[in-house]
Amino acid sequence: MEIVFYLTVAAIGLVFGSFTALLITRIPMGESIVSPPSHCSHCQTKLRVLDLVPLFSWLFLKGRCRYCQAAISIGYPAVEFLTMVLFMGVFLRWGMSAQTVAGWALTIVLVSAAFIDLAEGIIPDIITIPGLALGLAFSFFTIGFFQALGGAVAFLGVLLLVAVISKGGMGGGDIKLAAVIGAFTGLPGAVITLLLSSLLGSVFGVTLILLGKAGRKTPVKFGPFLAVGAYTAFLFTPEIVSWYMGLW
Numbered sequence: 569m570e571i572v573f574y575l576t577v578a579a580i581g582l583v584f585g586s587f588t589a590l591l592i593t594r595i596p597m598g599e600s601i602v603s604p605p606s607h608c609s610h611c612q613t614k615l616r617v618l619d620l621v622p623l624f625s626w627l628f629l630k631g632r633c634r635y636c637q638a639a640i641s642i643g644y645p646a647v648e649f650l651t652m653v654l655f656m657g658v659f660l661r662w663g664m665s666a667q668t669v670a671g672w673a674l675t676i677v678l679v680s681a682a683f684i685d686l687a688e689g690i691i692p693d694i695i696t697i698p699g700l701a702l703g704l705a706f707s708f709f710t711i712g713f714f715q716a717l718g719g720a721v722a723f724l725g726v727l728l729l730v731a732v733i734s735k736g737g738m739g740g741g742d743i744k745l746a747a748v749i750g751a752f753t754g755l756p757g758a759v760i761t762l763l764l765s766s767l768l769g770s771v772f773g774v775t776l777i778l779l780g781k782a783g784r785k786t787p788v789k790f791g792p793f794l795a796v797g798a799y800t801a802f803l804f805t806p807e808i809v810s811w812y813m814g815l816w
Contacts, residue, residue, distance in 0.1 A: 577659045578652055582622035584676060585651030589644045591680040595695065596688045610638035622648045643683075651679055654799065661803045666709035671802055673702050674752045678795035681745055685791030691741025696748050703751025711754045719750030723758035742790045749798040757801040760808055764797035765790065 594601050606615045613635040619625050626645040633640060658671035677699035681691045700720065707716030724747040731738035750758040769788055776782035801808070 573659075573664070574656070577656055580672075581652030581655030582648050584655065584672065585648030586620070586622040586644075588651050588676050588679050589647040591676075591695070592643075592647060592683045592687075595680070595692050596684055596690070608633045608635060608638065611636035623652075647679065647683065651675060654679065657799075657803065666706065670703075670706035670710050670752060673706065674699075674748075674802060675799065677702075677745075677748055678798055681741070682792040682795040685741065685789050689739075689789060691739070691745050691791050693741075693744065696741065696744035699748040700744070700751055703748055707751065715754040716751045719752075719754040719756075719758045720747040721750070722755055723747060723750035723762065726762065737787075738790065742794060745791060745794055749794065749801075753798065753801050753805065756809060757798070757805045760801040760805055761794065761797040764800055765793040768796060769793040 590601055590606075604614075606620055607613060608615065610633060613633070619629070619634055621628075623645045626640060626642075629640070631640050631642065632638065654675045655672055658668050658675065662668040662671060677695055681695050681699075684695070685691050703720065704713065704716055707713045710716075724743055727738050727743045727746045731740075731743060746758070746761075749761050753761065769790055772793070773782065773786075773788050776786070776788075777784065782788075
């Protein structure tokens with residue numbers, strides 16, 4: 569019976585991974601995620617059902633359009649596979665619960681925000697504002713509304729302060745994403761996300777400097793680090809807090 573649950577979660581992850589890839593592709597170009605229907609970006613041919621099976625269609629077609637043979641970016645199956653893995657991680661942590669559904673929603677926000685930030689250097693409001701609304705809505709069934717509201721306001725406030733002090737060193741999209749993360753994880757999760765993302769960002773920046781790939785004033789896209797920190801915090805905040813308290 570367990571294998572049925574795992575396969576179901578994997579299928580759900582792939583479906584929503586396909587949706588996430590759609591967000592990543594269309595939102596930066598200002599296109600609707602509803603219309604026009606899925607089509608080849610090269611020959612514009614409308615894709616059929618068999619062309620849209622997440623991950624498997626790309627593998628079966630060997631990464632090429634069925635109609636014009638143009639190469640299809642590996643980014644599509646990569647996002648689908650990553651989303652499936654992250655969905656499975658949430659399910660393994662929380663089982664079939666409201667917390668899991670909330671985690672899946674947060675995963676879609678984090679993956680789409682991270683990939684768009686990497687590609688375009690922005691985190692669009694169309695992702696963060698609905699994400700914040702979802703986090704607050706789910707909180708009634710998970711961590712509690714006031715815990716979510718407190719986490720959102722506190723995390724937003726901290727990054728806003730950083731942006732003011734650094735005179736623009738923190739982007740508005742990062743600040744709004746922080747509010748989303750706080751709404752899903754509460755104040756403890758927001759604190760852990762801040763610490764983890766700052767650590768990861770610092771290590772990445774120092775590594776680039778040592779390799780001669782960047783200077784001290786080279787901007788670092790912070791969205792992906794927030795995403796990694798937030799996903800980790802969502803899953804393991806109790807364990808991380810317990811570990812930290814055990815040090816004292």
